[in-house]
Amino acid sequence: MPKRSAEHLQARRDQIxxxxxxxxxxxxxxxxxxxxxxxxxxxxxxxxFNYYPNKLELFxxxxxxxxxxILRAALEHGFEAAFRYIAEENPDWLGVYLENARLLRTDAAxxxxxxxxxxxxxxxxxxxxxxxxxxxxxxxxxxxETIGRFLGLVADGIAVQTSSGFAVDIEPVLGLVRDAIxxxx
Amino acid sequence: MPKRSAEHLQARRDQIxxxxxxxxxxxxxxxxxxxxxxxxxxxxxxxxFNYYPNKLELFxxxxxxxxxxILRAALEHGFEAAFRYIAEENPDWLGVYLENARLLRTDAAxxxxxxxxxxxxxxxxxxxxxxxxxxxxxxxxxxxETIGRFLGLVADGIAVQTSSGFAVDIEPVLGLVRDAIxxxx
Numbered sequence: 148m149p150k151r152s153a154e155h156l157q158a159r160r161d162q163i164x165x166x167x168x169x170x171x172x173x174x175x176x177x178x179x180x181x182x183x184x185x186x187x188x189x190x191x192x193x194x195x196f197n198y199y200p201n202k203l204e205l206f207x208x209x210x211x212x213x214x215x216x217i218l219r220a221a222l223e224h225g226f227e228a229a230f231r232y233i234a235e236e237n238p239d240w241l242g243v244y245l246e247n248a249r250l251l252r253t254d255a256a257x258x259x260x261x262x263x264x265x266x267x268x269x270x271x272x273x274x275x276x277x278x279x280x281x282x283x284x285x286x287x288x289x290x291x292e293t294i295g296r297f298l299g300l301v302a303d304g305i306a307v308q309t310s311s312g313f314a315v316d317i318e319p320v321l322g323l324v325r326d327a328i329x330x331x332x
Numbered sequence: 333m334p335k336r337s338a339e340h341l342q343a344r345r346d347q348i349x350x351x352x353x354x355x356x357x358x359x360x361x362x363x364x365x366x367x368x369x370x371x372x373x374x375x376x377x378x379x380x381f382n383y384y385p386n387k388l389e390l391f392x393x394x395x396x397x398x399x400x401x402i403l404r405a406a407l408e409h410g411f412e413a414a415f416r417y418i419a420e421e422n423p424d425w426l427g428v429y430l431e432n433a434r435l436l437r438t439d440a441a442x443x444x445x446x447x448x449x450x451x452x453x454x455x456x457x458x459x460x461x462x463x464x465x466x467x468x469x470x471x472x473x474x475x476x477e478t479i480g481r482f483l484g485l486v487a488d489g490i491a492v493q494t495s496s497g498f499a500v501d502i503e504p505v506l507g508l509v510r511d512a513i514x515x516x517x
Contacts, residue, residue: 175434238437245433248427248495248496249360251496251497251498252424252427252496253497258497289504289507293508296505299493300486300493300505301489302489303488303489303492303493304484304485304489304492306492307489307491310433310437311436311437312438313436319474319475319478320478320482323513324482326511327511331511
């Protein structure tokens with residue numbers, strides 16, 4: 148491979164990820180064949196797999212990117228912002244995202260790969276919850292991990308309902324989520 | 333079709349639903365071809381489609397049965413019992429169940445069909461929440477519908493996590509859900 152500038156490499160990666168996301172959204176994970184990936188991305192398989200070794204890594208790159216965006220939204224603007232972000236996500240893509248539960252269930256290597264998507268951000272999110280507890284912003288009568296898991300469940304629930312294509316007005320529900328985690332009088 | 337006893341008809345239906353559930357769990361909704369349905373059920377397509385007009389109706393029958401069981405558990409033993417039921421469900425089947433979000437998103441006829449699965453039970457569930465509000469068991473500063481939607485989100489989140497095959501200990505989280513919906517001091 149000839150030497151390329153960092154900008155060129157990044158632009159190619161962006162092009163590949165954007166096309167792969169369209170291919171997955173339109174055809175599902177299984178249905179996104181190499182031919183369809185080539186078509187949506189506009190590059191040959193040789194070029195694509197120069198950047199990402201296989202379809203699974205392409206998918207992991209997209210889901211890692213999404214998880215990072217959601218965690219960053221939560222860290223910077225609170226969990227409501229993160230939940231709104233999910234509710235506004237493309238339902239087709241969310242469908243693919245949820246599809247991968249099957250891979251998690253059946254593929255041990257994928258499960259390992261999945262766990263280590265955003266270790267630094269996940270660490271930051273846990274520290275954030277612990278800090279919020281210390282500041283009296285969220286209840287401290289439960290481990291931060293339990294509160295994190297509750298918020299994760301709600302996030303997955305929003306993803307399911309959004310992926311069904313029913314218009315989801317999550318605002319009335321966010322107040323209940325907030326009440327669940329604020330300190331009890 | 334010769335006249336059959338009600339027991340015989342019910343036994344056949346049970347056999348068909350049990351086999352269809354296995355076929356969907358093993359192969360997914362799309363992958364459960366008519367040949368695979370025949371194999372798992374142990375009846376010819378003619379016999380199967382005598383009871384259910386097509387694959388979609390077989391799937392709707394299964395999901396209707398599941399929803400009814402979960403709603404009944406909630407009505408009789410509270411929402412925690414219903415959530416535990418989901419967490420103990422077969423992850424493979426839950427995966428198929430979640431797959432159908434795609435059908436909901438893309439198939440208008442299926443969306444209509446889906447809405448009217450268990451109208452009586454859904455009505456009972458709504459009345460139950462309203463009664464719990466009147467009795468001071470759950471908060472009444474929000475519409476019963478909002479509380480129902482919150483519980484539905486949590487249920488879907490539990491379904492996603494269980495379908496991923498990660499062991500889900502929902503007990504620590506159930507307390508948070510309970511706190512969210514109990515009357516505020």
